[in-house]
Amino acid sequence: MTSEILEDLALANHILVNEGVLDGFGHISVRHPTHPERFFIARSMAPALVTPEDIVEVDLNGEVHDAQGRRTYVERFIHSAIYKARPDVMSVIHSHSPAVIPFGVTGARLRPICHMSGFLGATTPVFDIRHSAGESTDLLVSSQALGEALAKVLGPSNVALMRGHGSVTVGNSIKQAVFRGVYTESNARLQAEASRLGEITFLTEAEAKATSDMNDKHLDRPWEMWKRNAQNLSR
Amino acid sequence: MTSEILEDLALANHILVNEGVLDGFGHISVRHPTHPERFFIARSMAPALVTPEDIVEVDLNGEVHDAQGRRTYVERFIHSAIYKARPDVMSVIHSHSPAVIPFGVTGARLRPICHMSGFLGATTPVFDIRHSAGESTDLLVSSQALGEALAKVLGPSNVALMRGHGSVTVGNSIKQAVFRGVYTESNARLQAEASRLGEITFLTEAEAKATSDMNDKHLDRPWEMWKRNAQNLSR
Amino acid sequence: MTSEILEDLALANHILVNEGVLDGFGHISVRHPTHPERFFIARSMAPALVTPEDIVEVDLNGEVHDAQGRRTYVERFIHSAIYKARPDVMSVIHSHSPAVIPFGVTGARLRPICHMSGFLGATTPVFDIRHSAGESTDLLVSSQALGEALAKVLGPSNVALMRGHGSVTVGNSIKQAVFRGVYTESNARLQAEASRLGEITFLTEAEAKATSDMNDKHLDRPWEMWKRNAQNLSR
Amino acid sequence: MTSEILEDLALANHILVNEGVLDGFGHISVRHPTHPERFFIARSMAPALVTPEDIVEVDLNGEVHDAQGRRTYVERFIHSAIYKARPDVMSVIHSHSPAVIPFGVTGARLRPICHMSGFLGATTPVFDIRHSAGESTDLLVSSQALGEALAKVLGPSNVALMRGHGSVTVGNSIKQAVFRGVYTESNARLQAEASRLGEITFLTEAEAKATSDMNDKHLDRPWEMWKRNAQNLSR
Numbered sequence: 001m002t003s004e005i006l007e008d009l010a011l012a013n014h015i016l017v018n019e020g021v022l023d024g025f026g027h028i029s030v031r032h033p034t035h036p037e038r039f040f041i042a043r044s045m046a047p048a049l050v051t052p053e054d055i056v057e058v059d060l061n062g063e064v065h066d067a068q069g070r071r072t073y074v075e076r077f078i079h080s081a082i083y084k085a086r087p088d089v090m091s092v093i094h095s096h097s098p099a100v101i102p103f104g105v106t107g108a109r110l111r112p113i114c115h116m117s118g119f120l121g122a123t124t125p126v127f128d129i130r131h132s133a134g135e136s137t138d139l140l141v142s143s144q145a146l147g148e149a150l151a152k153v154l155g156p157s158n159v160a161l162m163r164g165h166g167s168v169t170v171g172n173s174i175k176q177a178v179f180r181g182v183y184t185e186s187n188a189r190l191q192a193e194a195s196r197l198g199e200i201t202f203l204t205e206a207e208a209k210a211t212s213d214m215n216d217k218h219l220d221r222p223w224e225m226w227k228r229n230a231q232n233l234s235r
Numbered sequence: 236m237t238s239e240i241l242e243d244l245a246l247a248n249h250i251l252v253n254e255g256v257l258d259g260f261g262h263i264s265v266r267h268p269t270h271p272e273r274f275f276i277a278r279s280m281a282p283a284l285v286t287p288e289d290i291v292e293v294d295l296n297g298e299v300h301d302a303q304g305r306r307t308y309v310e311r312f313i314h315s316a317i318y319k320a321r322p323d324v325m326s327v328i329h330s331h332s333p334a335v336i337p338f339g340v341t342g343a344r345l346r347p348i349c350h351m352s353g354f355l356g357a358t359t360p361v362f363d364i365r366h367s368a369g370e371s372t373d374l375l376v377s378s379q380a381l382g383e384a385l386a387k388v389l390g391p392s393n394v395a396l397m398r399g400h401g402s403v404t405v406g407n408s409i410k411q412a413v414f415r416g417v418y419t420e421s422n423a424r425l426q427a428e429a430s431r432l433g434e435i436t437f438l439t440e441a442e443a444k445a446t447s448d449m450n451d452k453h454l455d456r457p458w459e460m461w462k463r464n465a466q467n468l469s470r
Numbered sequence: 471m472t473s474e475i476l477e478d479l480a481l482a483n484h485i486l487v488n489e490g491v492l493d494g495f496g497h498i499s500v501r502h503p504t505h506p507e508r509f510f511i512a513r514s515m516a517p518a519l520v521t522p523e524d525i526v527e528v529d530l531n532g533e534v535h536d537a538q539g540r541r542t543y544v545e546r547f548i549h550s551a552i553y554k555a556r557p558d559v560m561s562v563i564h565s566h567s568p569a570v571i572p573f574g575v576t577g578a579r580l581r582p583i584c585h586m587s588g589f590l591g592a593t594t595p596v597f598d599i600r601h602s603a604g605e606s607t608d609l610l611v612s613s614q615a616l617g618e619a620l621a622k623v624l625g626p627s628n629v630a631l632m633r634g635h636g637s638v639t640v641g642n643s644i645k646q647a648v649f650r651g652v653y654t655e656s657n658a659r660l661q662a663e664a665s666r667l668g669e670i671t672f673l674t675e676a677e678a679k680a681t682s683d684m685n686d687k688h689l690d691r692p693w694e695m696w697k698r699n700a701q702n703l704s705r
Numbered sequence: 706m707t708s709e710i711l712e713d714l715a716l717a718n719h720i721l722v723n724e725g726v727l728d729g730f731g732h733i734s735v736r737h738p739t740h741p742e743r744f745f746i747a748r749s750m751a752p753a754l755v756t757p758e759d760i761v762e763v764d765l766n767g768e769v770h771d772a773q774g775r776r777t778y779v780e781r782f783i784h785s786a787i788y789k790a791r792p793d794v795m796s797v798i799h800s801h802s803p804a805v806i807p808f809g810v811t812g813a814r815l816r817p818i819c820h821m822s823g824f825l826g827a828t829t830p831v832f833d834i835r836h837s838a839g840e841s842t843d844l845l846v847s848s849q850a851l852g853e854a855l856a857k858v859l860g861p862s863n864v865a866l867m868r869g870h871g872s873v874t875v876g877n878s879i880k881q882a883v884f885r886g887v888y889t890e891s892n893a894r895l896q897a898e899a900s901r902l903g904e905i906t907f908l909t910e911a912e913a914k915a916t917s918d919m920n921d922k923h924l925d926r927p928w929e930m931w932k933r934n935a936q937n938l939s940r
Binding site: 025045049101103106108136138166196 | 818891894899904905906907911912914916926934
Binding site: 584586588656664666667671673676677680681688692 | 750807810812842900901
């Protein structure tokens with residue numbers, strides 16, 4: 001079972017690169033299926049190149065437990081703190097996906113513009129590291145304390161933006177997190193475009209909830225396509 | 236004859252993915268050539284992966300008739316209701332093509348900006364499911380009654396937008412529907428871009444009619460190119 | 471010599487598709503090297519699929535002279551009329567390249583924003599078929615008379631826009647015409663983008679002239695790259 | 706050691722094309738590792754096609770020293786003058802990357818919008834050749850004197866825009882220069898997009914410095930991915 005999860009996690013890395021959510025940076029993790037106080041994440045490397053053999057195990061304080069002594073991303077604390085704060089979360093993505101960044105540095109709020117992104121719900125909070133660590137940081141969530149500050153801003157939401165940096169997306173499975181990562185970026189593109197045409201009718205809260213529940217039943221459909229696309233790419 | 240139509244329908248799925256009209260979701264159908272009270276559509280799956288063997292038969296109330304008992308898309312009622320209301324329609328596309336969505340959620344109206352999209356005609360109606368089913372739906376056209384409400388908004392037009400969801404495009408053949416699907420998306424991109432440069436001179440109604448008639452004579456030309464592109468992609 | 475020109479013309483078709491200037495429609499022609507009252511153009515087909523064997527010969531009134539009796543594009547008169555009016559022109563492109571269309575339907579004028587597009591010169595005229603043929607045409611330049619009206623608007627310029635339709639670009643060789651086709655589209659993209667940031671400092675007329683002369687010395691450099699890209703694509 | 710540098714330089718050409726920084730024009734150079742008064746740059750050709758065998762040696766006055774008598778780019782003086790003025794600089798890129806050009810022709814200033822582009826620092830100067838050579842040039846930096854004028858405007862910055870032309874980016878290694886070239890273009894895209902959503906919170910100067918230092922520790926990560934992508938492309 002674990003080996004299947006590691007393969008899905010490697011594949012999810014490739015899908016997220018292929019769909020424009022990750023580039024040379026960013027990461028996705030998955031909680032350990034039987035030891036919920038641990039999660040899996042690739043060692044420090046470009047997501048496009050991750051294989052199951054590159055994945056290490058980390059605990060909820062961000063401590064790496066790896067027999068080979070390998071290191072992982074400086075920002076593993078994004079993951080450890082969110083898994084600690086949110087027992088419902090089984091997978092976490094941190095990305096710099098490009099359409100989302102403008103919403104993190106302006107007053108504009110990311111909201112669900114269509115039925116594919118109902119999971120954005122009523123609010124998409126913005127984490128500004130300046131409020132936790134001042135105005136001269138390197139913007140990285142490089143400690144458990146900063147991870148906890150981010151997790152607090154995230155609260156019960158599925159997505160939080162990070163000012164001048166990117167965003168974090170969570171799900172109850174790898175497939176749900178990947179779906180949300182792809183459609184968070186898509187919603188940002190559509191919302192930016194629509195905002196230039198006129199005032200936008202967003203989903204109501206009830207529509208957001210209903211569409212999110214509905215999409216959860218169809219996660220396999222895009223996954224199969226993204227999987228094929230990612231596999232074609234790496235041939 | 237039927238087997239050729241099923242091959243064309245599978246190919247149309249691939250073309251629409253390749254040209255950016257469909258992604259992991261959306262569907263295209265074609266009316267049965269000799270039993271006009273039936274239509275063909277793929278079973279519930281990502282359009283990029285559809286083969287002729289994946290296609291099922293549905294009646295104009297949205298009932299699936301399949302010897303293997305396979306299911307198709309929840310939103311098959313978009314197709315069944317339109318075929319019922321519009322005897323002239325032989326093919327229907329439902330998509331979430333990205334440039335069109337902003338026009339469905341703002342006051343901006345999609346209108347023909349150049350000779351390739353004269354089929355948009357004078358008006359492109361917008362269907363808002365809230366008017367039929369209230370403010371807390373999952374936005375899916377998941378019953379014959381909702382399909383009929385959509386078909387009523389579509390009226391005699393070739394394209395109708397769906398608020399917060401996507402659009403529907405119809406044609407008197409697979410090739411015409413695919414042409415319209417591709418150029419509806421293209422028109423939306425061009426119109427959004429032009430609207431930022433200044434006031435737009437749209438086609439007159441007479442120009443829209445004349446260009447639409449003219450393009451109907453040249454449907455094979457882009458089809459051959461799109462076919463080659465789609466086949467290259469899936470090699 | 472003629473066979474080399476036919477190969478270059480077929481290649482130019484593929485390059486222009488590959489670089490986003492042509493899609494399933496549009497065409498490029500070249501004047502006959504030894505019979506200046508004739509030009510070569512593909513038969514009526516998608517540019518991506520053109521081979522040297524698909525090219526026919528046309529005279530300056532738009533009459534096709536083909537032993538096999540093949541037909542070419544309805545809009546061959548764009549080419550015939552321009553070759554007739556402009557003895558300096560050796561190659562003509564008609565395209566619907568997408569970034570240019572918005573400039574043809576708004577008051578915004580296309581002007582050279584950087585040194586690659588100095589050939590645009592001081593003015594880029596706009597041809598509106600309504601002034602020649604009224605408000606209910608199919609927008610096609612489908613007669614020698616309409617071609618002459620277009621050629622008159624083009625005058626001594628290198629590029630003319632066509633309202634609600636596309637544009638025409640001319641050069642003293644296939645390579646120069648292709649260069650200009652690619653960079654007309656590029657300039658339109660850059661100008662649209664820059665116009666949202668603030669008032670634009672365009673090239674002066676003297677800069678436009680000097681940069682255009684300078685680029686004419688380097689036409690082989692991008693051609694070699696575009697050639698390789700187009701050949702990779704069609705493998 | 707030199708042969709490794711030539712291979713990296715050829716690869717850097719391909720990476721920059723593949724990532725959209727260079728097209729048929731533009732160039733990257735590297736200072737000679739043991740003779741700091743010389744640098745390496747490709748002969749005059751499209752960057753996508755450069756191999757280690759195409760690289761020539763140039764001195765800091767822009768004089769080519771090549772046993773085979775090959776010539777290089779007219780604009781080699783961009784490189785020679787910057788290496789002369791900036792002993793810290795080991796690699797120089799000159800590009801026409803598209804998102805940057807609008808910032809060079811409007812009053813909008815390019816500033817770091819996220820942690821990947823802290824190297825832009827507090828100011829991104831704009832070089833206008835009109836101030837050095839008047840209003841009728843071909844905009845090329847085609848002499849050592851013009852190169853020195855550009856180097857003076859660049860000053861201690863990492864990036865300078867060139868009005869109506871492009872930009873120059875410098876680094877203390879090929880990898881750093883390539884990283885900066887890619888993320889200068891990325892920052893321009895993000896900043897243009899964000900400027901339409903509202904007022905932008907840019908990085909503080911201290912954040913710009915800290916993020917730039919931090920990214921310098923991770924230059925290998927995207928390089929490995931860009932390398933693989935470039936190699937896949939040229940297969």
